[in-house]
Amino acid sequence: MEDCREEGKNFQKLVDIMAKLRKECPWDREQTNKSIKNNLIEEAYELLEAIEEDNDEAMVEELGDLLLQVVFHSQIKKEEGKFDINDVIKNLIEKLIRRHPHVFGNQDYKELEGKTHLEKWEKIKEKEKKRESILEGIPKRMPALQRAVKVQKRMAKVGFDWENPEDVWEKVHEEIEELKKASSPEEIKHEIGDVLIAISNLARAYGIDPEEALHGSIDRTVRRFQYIEKKAKEENKDLKEMSIEDMDKLWEEAKSKGL
Secondary structure: OOOHHHHHHHHHHHHHHHHHHHHHOHHHHHOOOOOOHHHHHHHHHHHHHHHHOOOHHHHHHHHHHHHHHHHHHHHHHHHOOOOOHHHHHHHHHHHHHHOOHHHHOOOOHHHOOOOOHHHHHHHHHHHHHOOOOOOOOOOOOOOHHHHHHHHHHHHHOOOOOOOOHHHHHHHHHHHHHHHHHOOOHHHHHHHHHHHHHHHHHHHHHOOOOHHHHHHHHHHHHHHHHHHHHHHHHHOOOOHHHOOHHHHHHHHHHHHHOOO
């Protein structure tokens, strides 16, 4: 493992390379914070996949790609005279120290408000942010199901929640009935959203992450459809020419195989 001085040198080299790219590479030079904003999300998801697959080699690469985005955004702002990477790091250091009074201060961990570590962390954040609403600070660009759960958990903290899963089931059925009665595209869109909110609440009532549940279903869908593709190829059949009945039969076959 390299020591801290080597880490510092490498980080400075990365910052210098980014500054050089901004000056000499036409593509890098023309980018703005907004033009590269979606790269941040894409890189974060690629890192997430590497973590889920426990792929250390991929994690090294994806952590680097994510770090590049931080340096890239900071360099753009430095050129605009707004802030630089040092401001980002300094702000992070101050925040970490401030939010860990039991490590960097003289406060006893057990005396901090909240039963769990996350509850203690949230209490410190609340005092720090001084928000007017408990729902402030939840990113609007989060995946919708994750955002829904985040909003629901915040509301639940003050008692705005169902007491048991059975009550949530009633809400799910209620929203589905309203969806059935919807007629215009706008009404249908509205009611589908309400159904998804109710379903995410149901998942939360059972202690299930709806985002993970949906990803699991999508993964199964991909595996089963790829089984259909494989079988069609083995039989020299064009998928477009196969009947829905034949494809459905193969789907059920894949399902029976545990795919």
